[in-house]
Amino acid sequence: MHKALVACRAGVGSSLMLKIKTEQVIKENGFPIQVEHASLDAVPGFDGDLLITLADVAKELESQGLKQTIIGINNIVDKNEIQSKLAGFLNS
Amino acid sequence: MLSEMIKEEFIQLNLEVADWEEAIRRSAEPLLYGGKITAEYIEKIIETSQTLGPYIVVTKHVALPHAPAQFGALDLAMGITTLKTPVKSGNKANDPVKYLFCMSAKDSETHLESMAELVNLLSDHYFYQILDTAQSPMDILEYIIEKE
Numbered sequence: 001m002h003k004a005l006v007a008c009r010a011g012v013g014s015s016l017m018l019k020i021k022t023e024q025v026i027k028e029n030g031f032p033i034q035v036e037h038a039s040l041d042a043v044p045g046f047d048g049d050l051l052i053t054l055a056d057v058a059k060e061l062e063s064q065g066l067k068q069t070i071i072g073i074n075n076i077v078d079k080n081e082i083q084s085k086l087a088g089f090l091n092s
Numbered sequence: 093m094l095s096e097m098i099k100e101e102f103i104q105l106n107l108e109v110a111d112w113e114e115a116i117r118r119s120a121e122p123l124l125y126g127g128k129i130t131a132e133y134i135e136k137i138i139e140t141s142q143t144l145g146p147y148i149v150v151t152k153h154v155a156l157p158h159a160p161a162q163f164g165a166l167d168l169a170m171g172i173t174t175l176k177t178p179v180k181s182g183n184k185a186n187d188p189v190k191y192l193f194c195m196s197a198k199d200s201e202t203h204l205e206s207m208a209e210l211v212n213l214l215s216d217h218y219f220y221q222i223l224d225t226a227q228s229p230m231d232i233l234e235y236i237i238e239k240e
Contacts, residue, residue: 012160014147016204038200056147075186
């Protein structure tokens, strides 16, 4: 089972919506991923292997040399985008 | 429920704005006047979108202006603003922005159900038709209540 953190800057808006949509996709596809949700402040202490966030936040995180795989989502209601990016992570 | 966060007076239709910053500012005004956020909260959203990019643009044509609670979110609330002429935010995948859902939340738990309802609405093509054709704020609010 993989552990993922869905994060955005505030942790109350976009990331909450992204978490809801991501959990729907994970359930529908039976992906072995557990999802937590927080603001970016939680990223340094996160011990899982996947970070899911909005695309422009992902760009910023990528420059920080984190050990986790980072997935950036452009459109938080697009299940196909979320599904294909999670599948890409699981297949890597 | 989402409809409990949105008051009729928080909904503004076909606003004319010059640019992205004005769009954010105007979308937040009803929450400011309604005592749901402070003026600092609006400045924080604008400052963050200028320094860190248009992270509040979440899907095609839709922005969710908000900031962390400690910058002046006083009470749980959401406004809906539609623009007469869409504006560019700099978010290439989702520009131009036509609909702004300015929100204020003090924590990430109490409005979980409401955010799930908003996610569903933003996946619903008919909701955008309602946003485009609404004659009054109540047209939008009634649709949201009907969908709950």
